[in-house]
Amino acid sequence: MGSRAGGNAVDDLWSAIIAEEEEGRYDQPQEPKIAVVYRRKTAPKVTHKSNARTGRASIAVASCVDYRPQQIKPKRKKPAIPRGKSEQPPNYDMEKAYFQDVDSFELLEESPSPKKSGTWTMGIQNDKIALSHLSSALEKWLITKKLNFSCGPSGSLSKILETPALREAYRRGYGFGSSSLKIPPLQIHSGLHSVQNRFDSGVVDRDVFARRISSRKSSQEIQDMDEEGCQDIEAGVRNLCLTSQHSSLDGLYLDPLVALLTVCGMSAPSTLLEVFSDYCGPESIVKLGEGTYGEAFKAGKAVCKIVPFDGDLRVNGEVQKRSEELLEEVILSLTLNRLREHGDDVYNACTTFIETIALRVCQGTYDAALIRAWEEWDWKHGSENDHPNQFSDQQCYVVFVQEHGGQDLESFVLRNFDEACSLLVQVTTALAVAEAAYQFEHRDLHWGNILLSRKDSTTLEYILKGEKIYVKTFGLVISIIDFTLSRINTGEDILFLDLSLDPAIFEGPKGDKQSDTYRKMREVTEECWEGSFPKTNVLWLQYLVDMLLLKKSFDQTSKDERDLRSLKKRLNTYDSANEASSDPFFKDLFVSHATAVRGKVLN
Numbered sequence: 001m002g003s004r005a006g007g008n009a010v011d012d013l014w015s016a017i018i019a020e021e022e023e024g025r026y027d028q029p030q031e032p033k034i035a036v037v038y039r040r041k042t043a044p045k046v047t048h049k050s051n052a053r054t055g056r057a058s059i060a061v062a063s064c065v066d067y068r069p070q071q072i073k074p075k076r077k078k079p080a081i082p083r084g085k086s087e088q089p090p091n092y093d094m095e096k097a098y099f100q101d102v103d104s105f106e107l108l109e110e111s112p113s114p115k116k117s118g119t120w121t122m123g124i125q126n127d128k129i130a131l132s133h134l135s136s137a138l139e140k141w142l143i144t145k146k147l148n149f150s151c152g153p154s155g156s157l158s159k160i161l162e163t164p165a166l167r168e169a170y171r172r173g174y175g176f177g178s179s180s181l182k183i184p185p186l187q188i189h190s191g192l193h194s195v196q197n198r199f200d201s202g203v204v205d206r207d208v209f210a211r212r213i214s215s216r217k218s219s220q221e222i223q224d225m226d227e228e229g230c231q232d233i234e235a236g237v238r239n240l241c242l243t244s245q246h247s248s249l250d251g252l253y254l255d256p257l258v259a260l261l262t263v264c265g266m267s268a269p270s271t272l273l274e275v276f277s278d279y280c281g282p283e284s285i286v287k288l289g290e291g292t293y294g295e296a297f298k299a300g301k302a303v304c305k306i307v308p309f310d311g312d313l314r315v316n317g318e319v320q321k322r323s324e325e326l327l328e329e330v331i332l333s334l335t336l337n338r339l340r341e342h343g344d345d346v347y348n349a350c351t352t353f354i355e356t357i358a359l360r361v362c363q364g365t366y367d368a369a370l371i372r373a374w375e376e377w378d379w380k381h382g383s384e385n386d387h388p389n390q391f392s393d394q395q396c397y398v399v400f401v402q403e404h405g406g407q408d409l410e411s412f413v414l415r416n417f418d419e420a421c422s423l424l425v426q427v428t429t430a431l432a433v434a435e436a437a438y439q440f441e442h443r444d445l446h447w448g449n450i451l452l453s454r455k456d457s458t459t460l461e462y463i464l465k466g467e468k469i470y471v472k473t474f475g476l477v478i479s480i481i482d483f484t485l486s487r488i489n490t491g492e493d494i495l496f497l498d499l500s501l502d503p504a505i506f507e508g509p510k511g512d513k514q515s516d517t518y519r520k521m522r523e524v525t526e527e528c529w530e531g532s533f534p535k536t537n538v539l540w541l542q543y544l545v546d547m548l549l550l551k552k553s554f555d556q557t558s559k560d561e562r563d564l565r566s567l568k569k570r571l572n573t574y575d576s577a578n579e580a581s582s583d584p585f586f587k588d589l590f591v592s593h594a595t596a597v598r599g600k601v602l603n
């Protein structure tokens with residue numbers, strides 16, 4: 001029990017929390033435009049893809065295509081990514097003093113928290129609502145003190161958890177049984193706020209989790225951990241509210257890794273091979289492509305992108321991503337997944353953003369089958385990445401299980417002008433839909449991040465602001481990948497990457513279209529990367545037109561080429577993909593519903 005010394009200061013602090021809470025500051029839905037901004041702490045990766053800024057080429061090979069690169073690309077040195085140039089961690093001394101000094105027994109009596117612990121179960125009991133409310137208010141209060149931002153109501157993550165991909169994940173028992181998720185979404189969500197907060201303040205106690213995953217578990221142990229995990233989370237919430245221990249503020253409940261596991265529907269990591277075995281036998285795993293952070297493998301009909309995180313080992317010359325960065329990327333992917341939902345009340349929909357089928361957290365070395373697939377690819381194409389046998393049995397990964405989007409634009413051979421037009425209309429309409437739904441900006445739509453595949457369909461359906469739109473595909477279907485630099489407003493949180501922390505991204509050669517596009521984005525945003533500037537989407541459309549004009553060859557007349565040039569010019573006048581989608585260039589690419597149903601519609 002803490003001492004009563006400093007009680008006045010404690011009372012003042014508590015009054016401040018209560019007063020702000022009573023004003024309803026946290027519970028009122030906020031205009032989300034400048035709501036909570038989650039800064040991804042580290043600088044963006046700048047070393048990926050075929051960009052001039054890094055000189056690194058994105059290499060992806062659709063396994064179904066007989067692709068033979070003319071020569072193996074030489075390894076090139078990647079520039080260092082500046083990291084950690086962020087704001088000073090806030091000073092929590094006052095808040096800590098409060099928790100150190102408060103009489104936890106009295107607080108226990110005053111607050112409507114449960115007095116005995118028990119295992120969380122699905123379904124929310126009254127005392128738990130109250131408990132969550134209290135902890136959530138406290139967290140939000142801390143966030144407002146630090147960031148001077150206001151918070152919207154909870155809900156987005158719980159909505160995401162209801163998306164088909166996650167429902168499917170639970171149905172299939174990913175993780176360690178569907179019963180493993182026993183945490184009410186409300187709890188998860190408020191934990192998520194904390195994750196960011198704790199990370200930014202640099203006080204996350206990661207040892208707790210390291211202990212939890214330091215060895216592989218038997219299924220009985222795992223089941224026990226499921227139970228334990230729930231109790232740990234409950235204990236974390238209780239501690240957050242009631243005790244004076246610093247470590248309690250940093251408890252499991254607040255750990256981004258736990259949040260990551262929870263979003264993935266798991267209570268403990270699995271092995272890479274366990275994930276792959278859901279999709280194919282080990283002998284049929286084929287590596288598809290690589291980025292600076294991810295290695296993409298074909299597994300049956302799916303693609304598993306493996307991204308190592310949180311380890312000390314540098315991978316491909318880079319510091320590994322942190323779990324909180326991946327948590328945001330995961331949330332971004334799942335938010336875009338929601339655009340795939342159909343139904344009468346759907347207002348914006350499209351299938352152009354790559355579908356995330358499942359998400360898994362793994363731990364351990366690369367399995368022999370993956371090493372074999374990696375080496376085969378290296379032998380054929382010359383990998384720029386480090387050999388995966390460097391990973392220890394402690395290494396953690398997120399595996400993004402995605403639909404197979406095909407081959408990237410860089411290596412894809414377009415047949416004719418119709419295909420080029422369809423590529424443009426699909427990307428433009430998809431961006432318009434995501435702008436309308438989530439103020440989405442991709443911010444890195446180079447030709448390595450556009451995948452193409454040929455399908456047996458003639459039209460594709462989009463819903464833009466309630467209106468159904470059908471575009472001609474000419475048998476070509478586009479998928480957009482890699483949302484690392486993207487900006488999104490989930491309705492509650494704005495996720496973005498602060499590119500000003502990474503000046504190298506703007507230092508690519510003059511005249512290089514991709515490098516020029518980053519610099520133009522900087523002009524447009526004036527370095528306010530959290531803001532909404534849908535013009536950045538238009539800049540990438542202009543880049544794509546340039547790529548088609550300058551780098552791709554396909555059957556086209558001189559009039560077709562002129563049309564592309566005038567489109568590029570007119571794009572200057574648009575401030576969003578939504579505006580661009582009304583350009584006359586696209587007019588003939590939209591078809592009526594009647595025409596669409598006569599053909600084969602894909603949705």
Ligand SMILES: Nc1ncnc2c1ncn2[C@@H]1O[C@H](COP(=O)(O)OP(=O)(O)OP(=O)(O)O)[C@@H](O)[C@H]1O
Binds near residue numbers: 045403404408448
């Ligand atoms: N769903 C997918 N379908 C087909 N190929 C894919 C898919 N996802 C990734 N790839 C291929 O693997 C390559 C690496 O993927 P991706 O670009 O997402 O990795 P990354 O590590 O995020 O890259 P970077 O961070 O360097 O941009 C891509 O260039 C792409 O060609």
